[in-house]
Amino acid sequence: MLKTFQSSSAAERLGAASAFVERFPTATEVLIVGASRDAADDLARQVTAARRATFGLHRASLTQLAVRFAAEEMARLGVAPATALGAEAVAARVSFEALREQALAYFAPVARFPGFARALAASLGELRLGHVAPGALETLDGPARDVAELARRFEGQLEGAKVADRAALLAIATRAAVGGALDLLRRMPMVLLDVSIASPAERAFVEALTAMSPATLVTIPAGDDATLDAVRGLGARDRRDEQADGDGVGRHDAEDSDLVRARDFLFAAATPPPGAARGDVLFFSAPGEGRETVEIARRILDEARAGTPFDEMAVLLRAPEVYASLLEVALRRAGIPAWFARGTSRPDPSGRAFLALVDCALEGLSARRFAEYLSLGQVPT
Secondary structure, three states: OEEEEEEOOHHHHHHHHHHHHHOOOOOOOEEEEEOOHHHHHHHHHHHHHHHOOOOOEEEEEHHHHHHHHHHHHHHHHOOEEOOHHHHHHHHHHHHHHHHHOOOOOOOOOOOOOOOHHHHHHHHHHHHHHOOOOHHHHOOOOOHHHHHHHHHHHHHHHHHHHOEEOHHHHHHHHHHHHHOOOOHHHHOOOEEEEOOOOOOHHHHHHHHHHHOOOOOEEEEEEOOOHHHHHHHHHOOOEEOOOOOOOOOOHHHOOOOOOHHHHHHHHOOOOOOOOOOOOOOOOOOOOOOOHHHHHHHHHHHHHHHHHOOOOHHHOOOOOOOHHHHHHHHHHHHHHHOOOOOOOOOOOOOOHHHHHHHHHHHHHHOOOOHHHHHHHHHOOOOOO
């Protein structure tokens, strides 16, 4: 039986997932599928702490599960999985070859730009996940013909190199699951914790994965209508006895905190009811990433002085590759202990300060770059 639980509150979704797992005997094997492996591990630790003793909790992300299901077939075919960077490299190659052969019209002026390969890889990946073949685009006008040409070349490169992108990986995993691979996993109770099911390829794999499970709970953040529609299409029923109202209009009044209002109305079409600001959500801007991370460290210290322990605080980064090293320096200078989910690098602050000064000069004495230099606290001697 497939059920959904939708809420704008992560705490409520985690509570529902924990309650689902804890209703089974301690020795029952349960499969926890998270949006990331870390998320699945965290839920398993939460359940273990509550029950004091448990075993048989299997954890994985959706992509990790797909790799496990597809491994045997990929080995037989001699195919290796591709990373996002690998797909971007293939996209760069096909765009270069298409330009050299003058096969592009609409995209010819921009195909040499640095960001084109990344955008192309993302677009072709979405088309392949949506089962949109290059031939379906050839009949359209404008840029669609260029996209069809690039998509055909992209698929040819993947086949020639015997590389499987995410769409191909999910297709192979789905066929393997339907064919009986890893039936022991498929017969377990399952929790899909905030797993995005936005494409037909993902939906097909989830359908094959959950077909034999005696009980499956899918937690969905409020506003993720694509996932909700996908699981409802698989026959899921809502847990209305515990479920929060998707819109939340009737449950809100002027006494709600800023956080509750932001959480519930961020993706809602309805207008939030009027109310005075409570101060628990703050917006600020800074002249550059370096200064921004310094301001984050200051606000963490303010919360610590107010009594919030460091291990109850978190920083979510939209672009970890840009912010992680800057944030690490800022937190270290502030004396704030931190753990980074993706690991850390340790650049020398003096080297980063020097590069900030060079960028400042190259950008015509940019105030933003000079503020970044000052934020690093490196004084020439």
